Amino acid sequence: MFNVAQIRGQFPILKSSVRGKPLVYLDNAATTQKPQCVIDAESNYYDVLNANVHRGVHKLSQDATDAFEKARDTIQHFIGAAHREEIIFTRGATEAINLVASSWGRANLKPGDEILLSQMEHHANIVPWQLIAEQTGAKIKVIPMDDTGTLDLTQFEALLSSKTKMLGITQVSNALGTVNPVQYMIEKAHQVGALVLVDGAQSILHQTVNVTELDCDFFVFSGHKLYGPTGIGVLYGKKALLNAMPPYQAGGDMIFKVTFEKSTFNHLPYKFEAGTPHIAGAIALGTAIEFVQSIGLKDIAHHEAELLDYAAQQARSIPQLRVIGQAKDKVSVFSFVMDGVHPHDIGTILDSEGVAIRTGHHCAMPVMDYFKIPATARASLALYNTKEDIDALFVALHRVTEMFLK
């Protein structure tokens, strides 16, 4: 049974207050709060387990390595990867995309090749591709969307050709909440021989992901958006592809043998994990995933969908409010503008009521350009949010209209 009060009890920060008001945290697309078990897992590592991994014959190093590698297994099963060595620890989604763009891109892209991205990508899934396109002479093509924030699939198919070498697509848009039909898009991209990188930063906490069923070639996400720590994230890649790719960073852990003449590289996943990793973070990410599994993504999705509907209904009480992103298939994100009030002012007034939302371009400037707005205000949901949170949001929004639009 999904019990939101019991879940909230596990998040210490949700008991705090801001500017004398109880914290109403609705900035989950930026980062989620951490349950006590994750905080404990991280500090427990330093309390009783701290040692470097893969390097010591001593017991502590072995225990730390076991805990670290167990987290990799947890992640593998969570996303349905076929092999544990397909799970590479990175600093986050951003680093994972940079790894693929740089390592795979440099080895495979030629002048005239095309990288297909969508209009609603986060800057993290645009800029790394731009850099590699500049270096290799490849071109970027953009899948357009319509004014509900839904991708135009006819255009998508028209853009696909034998020149398309990579499709970079977000599963869920952080600025709009749109859920993209990635399964279908992957199939189409594969038909022309392109690879597909799915950005799962905003989907991984709202829906079940199975990379084997999706048949995506790469999948990335960040721990901190999944109730885990900052500074840790994941790259999933198909084994054959990862094996064929050159190393991204070089150093300790990623080598077999080093002489000044030549070095040979370690096998997967270590080939891509140069240097001492964020051991505590990886272990605590494993704990965060176990936490999510213990509640169940199906129930979480159901709970969040109810809240999103409730917010959409409440929004009708404010005629000046315009929802940005009205795709049929949408999760978690309630992005909006208000006639006559800049999102930044909305953010400050909401903050004075203890309501934390994000205002700005959400690292998705092409989305803002499309809607011809400088910014939006965005409330985004997680499993611990409640109807009371949405009510607090709208009480504060009515205060905005009183102050600005009376």
Next chain:
Amino acid sequence: MSDLRELYQEVIFDHNRHPRNFGKLVNANRHSEGFNPLCGDSLDLYLIVDNNRIIDIKFEGQGCAISTASASLMTEVLKGKTLQEAEQLFEGFHQMVTTGETPSIDLGKLSVLAGVSEFPARVKCASLSWHTLNAALHNSTQPVTTE
């Protein structure tokens, strides 16, 4: 709550709704662009400076209430001032919004923005127009950003 009222005073709403000196100055001899990448605010500032004096000044752009009101108030206060006076006002204003202290120089109607110092996240909104002014007066060709 009192802080919020301090921040959003009637004068600020007024200047936000009806910004003064809004538009292009066709025969400007100084021009500069300001940009706040965090919130997407942008500002174009035009001046006519003659014999060390600001003869005319206008601005264009889009921004939040704080940045629009601040730019509007700035243009009102600066019209007719010498460059030295403008420099002193810039320093006094900067001191007020960053530290909350009352500067030695009289800021006149600019003091309605004193409440900004209680909202560190908004200091950049209030200062954007002033940093843009600084660039225009020092003939910088680089767009100014608050980051």
